[in-house]
Amino acid sequence: MGxxxxxxxxxxxxxxxxxxxxxxxxxxxxxxxxxxxxxxxxVVIAVSTFLWTNDGSSAxxxxxxxxxxxxxxxxxxxxxxxxxxxxxxxTCVAEQxxxxxxxxxxxxxxxLRVGRRRGHQQGxxxxxxxx
Numbered sequence: 001m002g003x004x005x006x007x008x009x010x011x012x013x014x015x016x017x018x019x020x021x022x023x024x025x026x027x028x029x030x031x032x033x034x035x036x037x038x039x040x041x042x043v044v045i046a047v048s049t050f051l052w053t054n055d056g057s058s059a060x061x062x063x064x065x066x067x068x069x070x071x072x073x074x075x076x077x078x079x080x081x082x083x084x085x086x087x088x089x090x091t092c093v094a095e096q097x098x099x100x101x102x103x104x105x106x107x108x109x110x111x112l113r114v115g116r117r118r119g120h121q122q123g124x125x126x127x128x129x130x131x
Contacts, residue, residue, distance in 0.1 A: 001052050006052060006053065009048065010044075010049060013044055013045075014045060017037065017044055021033065021037045022034060035079050035083060036080050036083065038075065039071075039073065039079065040073070042068055042071070042075070045068075046064070046065045046068035046069055046072070047065060050065040
């Protein structure tokens with residue numbers, strides 16, 4: 001497998017994993033779980049690359065995969081430990097509350113189905129600011 005094909009294949013795998021995490025975050029109504037996956041995403045890329053390539057020494061490829069795997073697992077465990085019980089990042093919540101800037105005069109406040117945000121139930125609305 002060439003470099004371009006390998007990059008494309010690993011991008012597809014990671015995009016699929018991130019899509020699954022996003023869908024899970026919608027079900028759980030907690031987007032902070034996606035942060036924990038970042039470290040595991042590197043593990044997925046390293047293992048996929050190891051399995052899909054045969055270039056070079058298998059011992060060297062295995063060592064690199066193991067080191068990236070350990071680092072990615074350490075990052076995921078740390079983020080899980082740090083975020084446990086804290087809910088979503090306050091900066092992300094602030095961004096969700098900020099109005100969307102648009103030049104379209106026809107744009108209006110539109111309904112958006114979102115998870116719990118500061119104690120509100122689904123059916124929150126997005127404010128659109130006009131310039």
